[in-house]
Amino acid sequence: MTLEDSRAYFQFLANMGLTKHLGSMQATRELLDLCHIGREAGQVVLDVGCGVGATPVYLAKRYDVRVVAVDLLAGMVRQARARAKYAKEEKVAERIAFTAADARVLPFEDGVFDAVITESVNVFFDDKEQAIREYARVTKPGGYVGLTEMTWMTTPSSASAAYYKRTVYADTLEAKAWETLLKRAGLQEIVAHAHDVDMTEEGRGRLQRYGCRGFLRVLGNFFVMILKDRASRAFLGDVMTTIPKDIMKDMGYGIYVGRKSSA
Numbered sequence: 085m086t087l088e089d090s091r092a093y094f095q096f097l098a099n100m101g102l103t104k105h106l107g108s109m110q111a112t113r114e115l116l117d118l119c120h121i122g123r124e125a126g127q128v129v130l131d132v133g134c135g136v137g138a139t140p141v142y143l144a145k146r147y148d149v150r151v152v153a154v155d156l157l158a159g160m161v162r163q164a165r166a167r168a169k170y171a172k173e174e175k176v177a178e179r180i181a182f183t184a185a186d187a188r189v190l191p192f193e194d195g196v197f198d199a200v201i202t203e204s205v206n207v208f209f210d211d212k213e214q215a216i217r218e219y220a221r222v223t224k225p226g227g228y229v230g231l232t233e234m235t236w237m238t239t240p241s242s243a244s245a246a247y248y249k250r251t252v253y254a255d256t257l258e259a260k261a262w263e264t265l266l267k268r269a270g271l272q273e274i275v276a277h278a279h280d281v282d283m284t285e286e287g288r289g290r291l292q293r294y295g296c297r298g299f300l301r302v303l304g305n306f307f308v309m310i311l312k313d314r315a316s317r318a319f320l321g322d323v324m325t326t327i328p329k330d331i332m333k334d335m336g337y338g339i340y341v342g343r344k345s346s347a
């Protein structure tokens with residue numbers, strides 16, 4: 085399994101105009117709080133794997149921060165930039181810089197960000213530790229690295245693990261393993277909070293992230309794709325018809341935050 089495999093899934097999300105992570109807005113709020121975002125004015129925050137830009141826009145609306153947001157796919161970056169441009173609030177777009185970049189080789193100098201966040205990105209990497217080391221490298225001494233990631237709440241059945249690998253190429257870990265990766269990247273003061281998935285909250289959170297009109301647009305894109313594109317139809321058919329029965333019993337999400345030494 086390589087990242088090349090998962091590009092088809094990311095392209096499917098980009099065409100739909102929706103990206104997501106388990107825990108939705110609740111997880112985003114918890115992640116930002118644990119990364120101490122908003123505790124001082126003028127912080128600079130990097131969002132890696134920003135997708136269609138919902139979190140960068142939320143950050144720029146809600147906090148006195150500057151945001152840098154990167155994604156591997158140019159199509160995601162385009163959509164994210166448009167989302168910021170059409171935000172009703174003044175000055176949102178001018179406080180966010182978007183660029184296409186690979187999480188594993190970030191085009192930034194050492195120690196420039198107060199916090200680096202990623203939401204449902206590292207689960208797709210074979211070498212997760214390398215990516216987390218890269219986030220730590222670009223974080224200022226004393227700054228925070230925070231991840232929200234799919235997390236096995238119990239050791240998964242082989243059917244559940246195989247399902248995620250085969251359909252969306254996600255290689256999920258248990259909470260302890262995510263925590264260990266942060267420690268191995270040299271981060272300290274690790275906080276790890278694992279949560280079960282609440283489907284009502286997932287729906288509510290997505291509505292909050294995209295708004296009613298945004299959500300209707302996504303639905304429209306979705307139906308056009310399904311009607312017109314045979315590959316999307318096949319992908320969705322496979323995802324929907326092969327779900328293992330107990331999958332949501334095994335699957336949750338976790339927020340993992342570590343601090344870079346200030347020395």
Ligand SMILES: C[S@@+](CC[C@H](N)C(=O)[O-])C[C@H]1O[C@@H](n2cnc3c(N)ncnc32)[C@H](O)[C@@H]1O
Pocket residue numbers: 087094103104105132133134135136138154155156157160185186187188202203204205208
């Ligand atoms: C499941 S989506 C989550 C997007 C966003 N964080 C959110 O919560 O809506 C995963 C995102 O990671 C991006 N991605 C995957 N591999 C990447 C890499 N090597 N570098 C940067 N972004 C990457 C994908 O293009 C996609 O936008």
